[in-house]
Amino acid sequence: MEIKNKKAYFNYFIKREIEAGIVLKGTEIKSVKKGSINITDSYIRIKNGEAYIINMFIEKYDSASIFNHEETRERKLLLHKKEIKKMLEEIKQEGYTLVPLKVYLKNGRAKILIGVARGKKLYDKREAIKKRDELRERRK
Numbered sequence: 074m075e076i077k078n079k080k081a082y083f084n085y086f087i088k089r090e091i092e093a094g095i096v097l098k099g100t101e102i103k104s105v106k107k108g109s110i111n112i113t114d115s116y117i118r119i120k121n122g123e124a125y126i127i128n129m130f131i132e133k134y135d136s137a138s139i140f141n142h143e144e145t146r147e148r149k150l151l152l153h154k155k156e157i158k159k160m161l162e163e164i165k166q167e168g169y170t171l172v173p174l175k176v177y178l179k180n181g182r183a184k185i186l187i188g189v190a191r192g193k194k195l196y197d198k199r200e201a202i203k204k205r206d207e208l209r210e211r212r213k
Contacts, residue, residue, distance in 0.1 A: 075177040078112045083201065085172055085190035093124065094151035095183045098142045100134040105183050110176055117150065117171035117187055124150040124157055126173060126185065150185065163189045
């Protein structure tokens with residue numbers, strides 16, 4: 074099971090990738106294992122020296138009762154302090170942000186791949202579309 078954020082690769086230049094764990098509740102991990110997750114509109118913010126993923130959608134688990142989770146709550150990311158400090162320094166540079174690239178399971182644990190990214194301009198996006206179309210034509 075692997076959920077990718079295809080929009081991130083189109084809208085950003087990815088400078089560096091970092092793997093982090095996600096703090097989830099019991100019903101959330103069951104939904105993640107089922108594949109009911111969306112990270113397209115989510116982003117990562119650092120508060121009080123801790124990293125959080127905001128607006129990540131995890132569908133409610135059908136078989137759960139009243140103990141179900143909130144679908145788009147803030148979720149803490151598990152990173153070392155050194156990694157967080159390094160990410161903060163990179164974010165302070167002009168135009169850099171933290172973007173979730175993909176969510177996957179590793180040894181039964183939910184992991185997220187974070188990209189330190191810089192936004193693409195419109196002409197960069199057009200160039201990417203042009204290259205993709207040329208590749209498609211060559212394959213034909």
